[in-house]
Amino acid sequence: MNRNWIATARTLSEALPYLQRYSGAVVVVKFGGNAMGDDDAMAEFARDMVLMKQVGMNPVVVHGGGPMINSLLGRLGIESQFVRGKRVTTKETVEIVEMVLSGLVNKRIVQAINDAGGRAVGISGKDDDMMVCEADDPELGFVGRPVEMNVQIIRDLYTAGMIPVIAPVATGMEDNETFNVNGDTAAGAIAGALRADRLLLLTDVAGVKDSAGEVVTQLSPDQVRDMIADGQISGGMIPKTETALMALEEGVRAVIILDGRVPNACLLELFTEHGAGSMIRSTEPRVKPRGLRQGEAGL
Ligand SMILES: Nc1ncnc2c1ncn2[C@@H]1O[C@H](COP(=O)(O)OP(=O)(O)O)[C@@H](O)[C@H]1O
Ligand SMILES: CC(=O)N[C@@H](CCC(=O)OP(=O)(O)O)C(=O)O
Secondary structure: OOHHHHHHHHHHHHOHHHHHHOOOOEEEEEEOHHHHOOHHHHHHHHHHHHHHHHOOOEEEEEEOOHHHHHHHHHHOOOOOOEEOOEEOEOHHHHHHHHHHHHHHHHHHHHHHHHHOOOOEEEEEOOHHHOEEEEEOOHHHEOEEEEEEEOOHHHHHHHHOOOEEEEEOEEEEOOOOOEEEOOHHHHHHHHHHHHOOOEEEEEEOOOOOEOOOOOEOOEEOHHHHHHHHHOOOOOOOHHHHHHHHHHHHHOOOOEEEEEEOOOOOHHHHHHHOOOOOOEEEOOOOOOOOOOOOOOOOOOO
């Protein structure tokens, strides 16, 4: 018998406890612009989402698209400026941001998931007033901080068999303003409001690294706070880990920061003993299941 077939059968068999464990689980996946890569990488990500849905999980995709916004702004002769990881967003820029995120990037992901056999529906925080924001910081202009979440639309979509794909653009409380929301912030707010079982933050590093450059596979919120305080966590990893802490406080069971450029990163994390990246959670250590009865909670 072909050895590859035997290995494939074993891999499927080994995935059984994880498939049981995650049946019905809500998994919010933040797909950052840097993790998106080329068409092949996009197609692979889409297949992972469709597989998760097929085996009974409820994936919810929240995407970024910072590099794509930079590119269009550059072509228009507008310089990109960031303060503490967030884009300074003028009234003019916010139009470009919405065009790129709700248009180009959102529909590219929707199309890839549909091509892989799923049923993706693209929305932004504006749809059904899902995410209502106020200004984050006057220095940043039209950058929003979510203050009111109405996530029933997301539940309706995944209950009906669809995969929601969400652009981090939102409505303001007054004057019909449009706000640009950092993708990590939006994913954390959505995962928190859904009380998601998992929040996966796909980025372009292997995980949270310590001062020796080693990925720390398991972290408690206190360890994360210490690493921010002593400078081991810096730059773009600060808003990411702060988002993780906030999501945990709101009831998300665990947050994983992982490298989205690794093939099948989400499947590797969810369906193998190996796991991937850095898991941040409050209580028990990272225990992998030995085999659960159908319907038994194991998260
Ligand atoms: N302790 C750390 N572990 C890993 N990455 C870190 C750490 N501290 C700072 N970083 C930086 O954070 C970056 C990830 O944040 P960012 O570039 O904003 O990601 P994304 O664009 O995917 O949202 C890494 O590329 C790395 O340069
Ligand atoms: C306020 C703010 O910074 N918004 C981000 C939204 C996109 C994003 O977060 O994209 P990545 O996940 O690819 O970085 C921006 O304008 O770039």
